Amino acid sequence: MTLPASAEPRRNLTEHIYQRLKQDIFDFRLLPGDRITENVIAEQMSASRTPVREALMRLQREGFVEVFYRSGWQIRPFDxxxxxxxxxxxxxxxxxxxxxxxxxxxxxxxxxxxxxxxxxxxxxxxxxxxxxxxxxxxxxxxxxxxxxxxxxxxxxxxxxxxxxxxxxxxxxxxxxxxxxxxxxxxxxxxxxxxxxxxxxxxxxxxxxxxxxxxxxxxxxxxxxxxxxxxxxxxx
The missing domain is CATH 1.20.120.530 (GntR ligand-binding domain-like)
Incomplete structure (x- = not known):
């Protein structure tokens, strides 16, 4: 299936945000227990909340972050x-x-x-x-x-x-x-x-x-x- 013309740039932006956040976790710029919000990340990345949320959801599936629906996201504590x-x-x-x-x-x-x-x-x-x-x-x-x-x-x-x-x-x-x-x-x-x-x-x-x-x-x-x-x- 061919993606709409607008979908490809958003997918690339989501991948960029995902990689940046993951590297921040690996480099301990984001420590286990740190709280983050979609709005702050979107501002830092000069992006809308949609690709930020998509990147965070991918990190959630991989076990790196967890969501608190009323208070944003948290870097998952070490298990x-x-x-x-x-x-x-x-x-x-x-x-x-x-x-x-x-x-x-x-x-x-x-x-x-x-x-x-x-x-x-x-x-x-x-x-x-x-x-x-x-x-x-x-x-x-x-x-x-x-x-x-x-x-x-x-x-x-x-x-x-x-x-x-x-x-x-x-x-x-x-x-x-x-x-x-x-x-x-x-x-x-x-x-x-x-x-x-x-x-x-x-x-x-x-x-x-x-x-x-x-x-x-x-x-x-x-x-x-x-x-x-x-x-x-x-x-």
Whole structure:
């Protein structure tokens, strides 16, 4: 069905507002519990309330915001029990993926990952948000490389839901260093076709991240936002 001429610009504007709000949530400019209104967002985005409402409804379906019909919208507070459940599913998916990779011939995806993670210390990234993005792609690429599109789709959706808490894990230098070391060990075990070791390493690696989530407090969220602001000023 062909959209009316006026529908396409509105859809693009809705997508723009959706992406902006989602990034504000991920960058902790909007914290869990913050209240927002359609009128204020519309003014900030130089838009009408209709595309703003459409963007917020999409974020609501994805679990990032919730609506209070008499008092606007709220950034959804963290549900730590749900995060732990998502991490448990992630362990299962990635263990299956690395086991399958140990049975396959080396792929270009694995070679590309080795070029990023198997580097001398002086060539490593140290910027937290950049390492966080590289880490996310490491796990997405591992799952994609095993050749199961449905597994990759489910894993991608799960990654989207966990992204906000995983970013806090990369505000400290020791976690960045540990990520490089653990990723290198996982890649070595895959290239050596040691499936049991690869599964143990990926499980331990994810469990470490899961443990960090348990330590998150509101104070840490404010610190993370400050860290993001400082990094942006230095960039």
């Amino acid at each position: 730590f029990q749900q995060f732990e459940q998502l991490y448990d599913v992630r362990v299962i998916l990635e263990m299956a993926a690395v086991s399958r990779l140990c049975e396959l011939q080396p792929t270009t995806e694995l070679e590309a990952l080795q070029a990023i993670w198997l580097v001398p210390i002086e060539e490593r990234q140290s910027h937290g948000p950049s390492v966080c993005q590289l880490d996310e792609h490491f796990h997405l690429d591992l799952v994609r490389a095993c050749g199961n599109p449905e597994l990759a789709r489910i894993h991608h959706d799960l990654t989207e839901r966990l992204r906000i808490v995983r970013r806090i894990d990369f505000t400290r230098d020791n976690r960045i260093e540990a990520t490089y070391r653990e990723h290198a060990e996982i890649l070595h075990s895959i290239t050596q076709r040691r499936a049991d070791q690869a599964q143990l390493l990926i499980r331990t690696h994810i469990e470490e991240s899961k443990a960090e989530v348990r330590k998150i407090t509101l104070h840490m969220l404010f610190e993370a936002r400050q860290h993001q602001d400082d990094s942006r000023r230095l960039a």
